[in-house]
Amino acid sequence: MSFSAIAHCDTTGLIGLSNRLAYRSSEDLKEFKAQTLGSQTILVMGKNTYQECGNLPERIILALSSKGNLLNGKATNETVETLSRSNHMIICGGPIVYEQFLPLCDSVIIHFTKQPQKKPGDNPSYFPLNLLNELFRQTTVKDFKTFTQIHYLKHGQ
Numbered sequence: 489m490s491f492s493a494i495a496h497c498d499t500t501g502l503i504g505l506s507n508r509l510a511y512r513s514s515e516d517l518k519e520f521k522a523q524t525l526g527s528q529t530i531l532v533m534g535k536n537t538y539q540e541c542g543n544l545p546e547r548i549i550l551a552l553s554s555k556g557n558l559l560n561g562k563a564t565n566e567t568v569e570t571l572s573r574s575n576h577m578i579i580c581g582g583p584i585v586y587e588q589f590l591p592l593c594d595s596v597i598i599h600f601t602k603q604p605q606k607k608p609g610d611n612p613s614y615f616p617l618n619l620l621n622e623l624f625r626q627t628t629v630k631d632f633k634t635f636t637q638i639h640y641l642k643h644g645q
């Protein structure tokens with residue numbers, strides 16, 4: 489069983505505004521794809537995030553809902569628990585999903601945007617940076633044109 493997480497935010501942790509991504513760039517989407525490909529990999533996200541991003545080529549998505557989970561858009565009895573026995577799970581948000589699963593993750597990748605910081609405005613969503621800093625330590629930093637990619641490992645690993 490292995491879990492990791494990935495998010496794109498600013499230094500306040502802002503990831504979403506009005507049910508859309510707060511920050512987006514083609515470079516970020518390309519790197520997100522590179523980091524999430526893999527035949528034994530399943531992306532886990534909340535229902536709202538799935539409604540925004542839909543199915544993604546060459547990836548399997550488990551969308552969580554109390555009304556029934558969806559696997560690539562189709563109703564399923566599979567859960568994170570059953571699927572994680574033989575797959576690597578990448579936690580893709582939103583906020584509550586990050587909070588629930590960060591304690592299970594071994595590693596996290598954060599893309600800290602270089603775009604101008606947006607005002608919280610309507611219905612902001614935040615990545616739990618406090619929990620990240622409590623549970624993880626920064627390892628590597630890679631510079632991209634539109635974001636800084638920071639890798640984190642669980643304390644003690």
Ligand SMILES: NC(=O)c1ccc[n+]([C@@H]2O[C@H](COP(=O)([O-])OP(=O)(O)OC[C@H]3O[C@@H](n4cnc5c(N)ncnc54)[C@H](OP(=O)(O)O)[C@@H]3O)[C@@H](O)[C@H]2O)c1
Binds near residue numbers: 497510552553
């Ligand atoms: N920048 C980024 O990296 C990033 C990543 C992800 C999301 N976002 C942003 O975050 C915002 C969406 O966040 P959100 O909080 O509205 O929605 P969300 O986390 O995508 O979905 C929340 C819903 O997921 C379901 N859920 C979560 N955990 C569950 C569990 N353990 N079991 C069953 N169902 C569960 C619930 O659905 P039910 O009510 O049906 O039970 C809950 O209402 C958007 O703005 C999006 O763009 C940004």
